[in-house]
Amino acid sequence: MTIGDELLYGQVIDTNSAFMGQELAKIGLRVRQISSVSDRADEIVTALDLARQRAQVVLITGGLGPTKDDLTKHVLARYFRSELVMHEPTLRHVEGIFARFNRPMLDVNRQQALVPSNCEVVFNAVGTAPGMWFEDQGTVFVSMPGVPFEMKRMMTDIVLPKLQAHFHTPAIEHLVVQTAGIGESFLAEQIADWENALPPNVKLAYLPSLGNVRLRLTGTDDGQPNLRGRMEALLPELRARVGEYIFAEEDIPLEAAVGRLLAARNLTIGTAESCTGGFLAHKLTSVAGSSRYFMGSVVAYSNDIKIKELGVKPETLAAYGAVSEATVREMAEGARQRLGVDVALATSGIAGPDGGTPDKPVGTICIAYADQHQTVSRQFLFNRGRQINVEYTTTAVLNLLRLSLPPLKES
Numbered sequence: 001m002t003i004g005d006e007l008l009y010g011q012v013i014d015t016n017s018a019f020m021g022q023e024l025a026k027i028g029l030r031v032r033q034i035s036s037v038s039d040r041a042d043e044i045v046t047a048l049d050l051a052r053q054r055a056q057v058v059l060i061t062g063g064l065g066p067t068k069d070d071l072t073k074h075v076l077a078r079y080f081r082s083e084l085v086m087h088e089p090t091l092r093h094v095e096g097i098f099a100r101f102n103r104p105m106l107d108v109n110r111q112q113a114l115v116p117s118n119c120e121v122v123f124n125a126v127g128t129a130p131g132m133w134f135e136d137q138g139t140v141f142v143s144m145p146g147v148p149f150e151m152k153r154m155m156t157d158i159v160l161p162k163l164q165a166h167f168h169t170p171a172i173e174h175l176v177v178q179t180a181g182i183g184e185s186f187l188a189e190q191i192a193d194w195e196n197a198l199p200p201n202v203k204l205a206y207l208p209s210l211g212n213v214r215l216r217l218t219g220t221d222d223g224q225p226n227l228r229g230r231m232e233a234l235l236p237e238l239r240a241r242v243g244e245y246i247f248a249e250e251d252i253p254l255e256a257a258v259g260r261l262l263a264a265r266n267l268t269i270g271t272a273e274s275c276t277g278g279f280l281a282h283k284l285t286s287v288a289g290s291s292r293y294f295m296g297s298v299v300a301y302s303n304d305i306k307i308k309e310l311g312v313k314p315e316t317l318a319a320y321g322a323v324s325e326a327t328v329r330e331m332a333e334g335a336r337q338r339l340g341v342d343v344a345l346a347t348s349g350i351a352g353p354d355g356g357t358p359d360k361p362v363g364t365i366c367i368a369y370a371d372q373h374q375t376v377s378r379q380f381l382f383n384r385g386r387q388i389n390v391e392y393t394t395t396a397v398l399n400l401l402r403l404s405l406p407p408l409k410e411s
Helices: 014-026 041-054 074-077 088-100 108-114 148-167 183-188 192-196 227-232 236-246 255-267 281-283 301-308 313-319 324-341 385-404
Strands: 057-061 084-086 114-116 121-123 133-138 139-144 172-180 204-209 212-220 246-248 269-273 294-299 343-349 364-370 375-381
Touching: 014 148, 014 172, 014 192, 041 057, 041 139, 057 148, 074 084, 074 114, 074 139, 074 375, 084 192, 088 108, 108 114, 114 133, 114 148, 121 148, 133 148, 139 148, 148 364, 172 236, 172 255, 172 385, 183 192, 183 212, 183 236, 192 236, 192 294, 204 281, 204 294, 212 227, 236 246, 246 255, 255 281, 255 385, 269 324, 294 301, 294 324, 301 313, 301 324, 313 324, 324 343, 324 364, 324 375, 343 385, 364 385, 375 385
Parallel strands: 057 139, 269 294, 269 343
Antiparallel strands: 084 114, 121 133, 133 139, 172 212, 172 246, 204 212, 343 364, 364 375
């Protein structure tokens, strides 16, 4: 349960629930429902009553700050028939934080150390608002700060181990296989017989996103040894069916996977971007250590920049247009020369919402890869809306990079 009007107004995105769901699954706790509640005492109480009817664990984030709209602690004290008392260890912790930053401590900051008398205080190592653990009529309630980095630290260090010990959850293992270049339905058809033959204690989930599909295998303890090893033994048959689409067998994004491929080959890369407007470069550089292989980018929206900075021939633009495989190939080749890199990627397209023609409708996208031996190009139609078109294009060109890189030389 996440608490806060800002969540309901769409001013803040609820990332806490996604994190909690992922982490709870790892210890064998299944999430039954996720809900967001306003900063109103009566609605929080109603949500608590409903939650305890369907779950043994209720995790709450938000509403623990020092301002008047932060009601969670007060509502929980009344709900569990308690009163707020000063928790001296928390008070000393809060005082230490303010002293460390040489800031004056106000009375509202001091009140952060007030907690319901019948809760077990959960230490907040990186903030001033403590968490609270209640056990009431067979249900565990845990209230944590809404600030994501505070909640994650508290959840990882204290709450998850405590839940695991309290409920004696069964062993559970996850394996992730990442695919790109194949749609969910086609992928499911390719591996249908493999999926049907999975052991009863191993379940497969399809988790599609823009341009790629993550396969997650979840295995639960069946009393037999080496659960993870037995799950890993299922993967060779999967690779035999869809190996060409697999870019990683761990939970990493495509840009990180291709970064590893570039680093392993000691290759440098640059980009020439039109319709993606620098988003491709952003994705590549979002990976820690990308300076090892990423050298730079030319964002060439206008034809003049394509000609002057990337060496695209005017006659190519005149004959085929800016959105064409011919143009995007010259963009990639020009970027490789201009940036002095081993490989280059290029994008051009009509992202929308307007600018399309009968021959080249909105969503027409061209991408290219170039190295010293070859230039490879592709054309797609991604008519999903402007931002989604950009993201699909970025995934497609990163996948083209993965498929086009030279083989790794044997040492």
